[in-house]
Amino acid sequence: MPFKGDQLLLCGVQYATYALEVWVCLSLVWGGRWRRLKGLGLYVTSLFLLDGVARPAVSNFFGAKSTPFYYFYWTTDVVFVLGAFAVICGFLRRACTREEKLWSFVRLLLIFVFLIVLGVSTLSLTRHYANLYILYIIELSQNLYFTCLVLNTLLYVMLQQLAIDDDELGLLSCGMGVQFAGEAACFALLHLTADSTMARVLTQFLAPCCTLAMLWIWIYAIGKTPQTVSDRYEPRRDEGLVEAVADQ
Amino acid sequence: MFMAALILMVSTGLFFFYLQAVCQKILRRQFTQEFFQSIVNANRLEFPSVRKAIEDFGSPVEYPRLTVTLKCDFLALTYLLKNAANVNQRYSYEERLLILYFKLVFVSLVTRHWLKLRETPAALKLTAILQYFANVVGERVNTVRFGNLAASDYLLNL
Numbered sequence: 001m002p003f004k005g006d007q008l009l010l011c012g013v014q015y016a017t018y019a020l021e022v023w024v025c026l027s028l029v030w031g032g033r034w035r036r037l038k039g040l041g042l043y044v045t046s047l048f049l050l051d052g053v054a055r056p057a058v059s060n061f062f063g064a065k066s067t068p069f070y071y072f073y074w075t076t077d078v079v080f081v082l083g084a085f086a087v088i089c090g091f092l093r094r095a096c097t098r099e100e101k102l103w104s105f106v107r108l109l110l111i112f113v114f115l116i117v118l119g120v121s122t123l124s125l126t127r128h129y130a131n132l133y134i135l136y137i138i139e140l141s142q143n144l145y146f147t148c149l150v151l152n153t154l155l156y157v158m159l160q161q162l163a164i165d166d167d168e169l170g171l172l173s174c175g176m177g178v179q180f181a182g183e184a185a186c187f188a189l190l191h192l193t194a195d196s197t198m199a200r201v202l203t204q205f206l207a208p209c210c211t212l213a214m215l216w217i218w219i220y221a222i223g224k225t226p227q228t229v230s231d232r233y234e235p236r237r238d239e240g241l242v243e244a245v246a247d248q
Numbered sequence: 249m250f251m252a253a254l255i256l257m258v259s260t261g262l263f264f265f266y267l268q269a270v271c272q273k274i275l276r277r278q279f280t281q282e283f284f285q286s287i288v289n290a291n292r293l294e295f296p297s298v299r300k301a302i303e304d305f306g307s308p309v310e311y312p313r314l315t316v317t318l319k320c321d322f323l324a325l326t327y328l329l330k331n332a333a334n335v336n337q338r339y340s341y342e343e344r345l346l347i348l349y350f351k352l353v354f355v356s357l358v359t360r361h362w363l364k365l366r367e368t369p370a371a372l373k374l375t376a377i378l379q380y381f382a383n384v385v386g387e388r389v390n391t392v393r394f395g396n397l398a399a400s401d402y403l404l405n406l
Contacts, residue, residue: 146255153262156269171273177266181259188256192249210263217270218339224277224342 002022006201013208020215021048027222039090039220040172043083057231071134078137085114088151088176094169095158113151117143142187149180171221175214182210257395266301276378284298284379287328293321293382300373301367310360315354316376322350333388343384350377367405 024044028034032043050135055069055076062068089110121140159166186203193199202224267289288296294317329343357370 016249139346146259149259149262156266167273167276171270174266174270174273177262178270181266185256185259185263188252188259191252192256212268220342 006205010204010208013205013212017208017211017215018048018052020053020219022211024215024218024222025061026191027219031222033222037112037222039087043087044215044218049079070243071146074141075136078141080147081141084176084180085144086150088155091169091176092155092158092172094166095155095162096166099162108189111150113147114161117182118145120223138172145180145187146184149184152176152180168221170218175217175221180212180218182213183207268349271346274346275376277380279383279387282371282383283390284382285386287325287382287386287389291328293322293324293378295321295375295378298371302371302375307370311367314367314371315357316356316373318354318378321378322354322374322381325378325385327382328385332385333391345379346380350365350374 021044025041025048027039028041028044047103055073058072059069092101092106092110096106117140121136121143124139156170156177158164159170159173178238186206190203256284287293298314298317310333326339326347330339353370357367357374360367360370
């Protein structure tokens, strides 16, 4: 089937996204930052494996318009959003490394917010009784998207307020923000325009472009920002023992 | 309907806010030394005097001169970014983003002038972007000068 111009462009953006996902993983491994950014690495790897490998495989096997692919697509979508929520939790933990009291409060807040999102998504089901599973995960994924955007903004404000000098974390948070803000705006636009063709086409391009922007910002954050003090200097386990012996 | 409109407005605002934050983070990059001074002197750029005027007197020089000065410096520096000691002869992604950011801030400067709002913050942002560009150019030229090749060798090898 011949490609139309917009489909070709969309395809290009999609492959550029896969390439950047691989690039993020490689720069984490080569830069030696894998251990410190485990959560981020896992998230990007799963993004690549599910979106770049598993989805096309399922689509080829069952067909792009089949029910199994439809179910698989939305289930993996909710996995992505849950992963993103976990990554933001990790970022918040990193921001509160030196503020244990604040972290205990933030941890409670995160649990509370997650339970609220689950509750609100469940409540919305009372209006629909058919096809509960898909409706539930679509609702949950949309609610979680907006929650992640709010939490990410909270993280950014916290970084500014606590004057945490961690440029890498700041940039990673900005990348997340671009992705979630763009996607949330797309969802809202679709809702407002009652799923119009124009909004659908715009969303089709904007959403992958936001992911591209996020990955590019992450690559910049991983590759260009200087290593933080905690990264450069990690005390060895036996260092305390050596100091104690030296004191004696 | 109301919630969707609210989410659309908040999300769009946050989208641009985060893009601006990324640009500001890039501009915060620390260079090993102040490379921009030599580039400013060699090319007679005027943005440091604009910034000094703002810092000393709290307001920029007269508006027409300010816009022309900043625009001319921008053109000179973007040309140098692309062509001076740049083997690839093209902008990097962060430079492209900052060029776009400069243009947007410039539009905001013009809008502020029309609306009779304070132009100082926008003018300071523009000078910060120009300083970053001058630092990048200076760093590249410095690398060529002190690398294995002299600047003349480099030009002969092009």
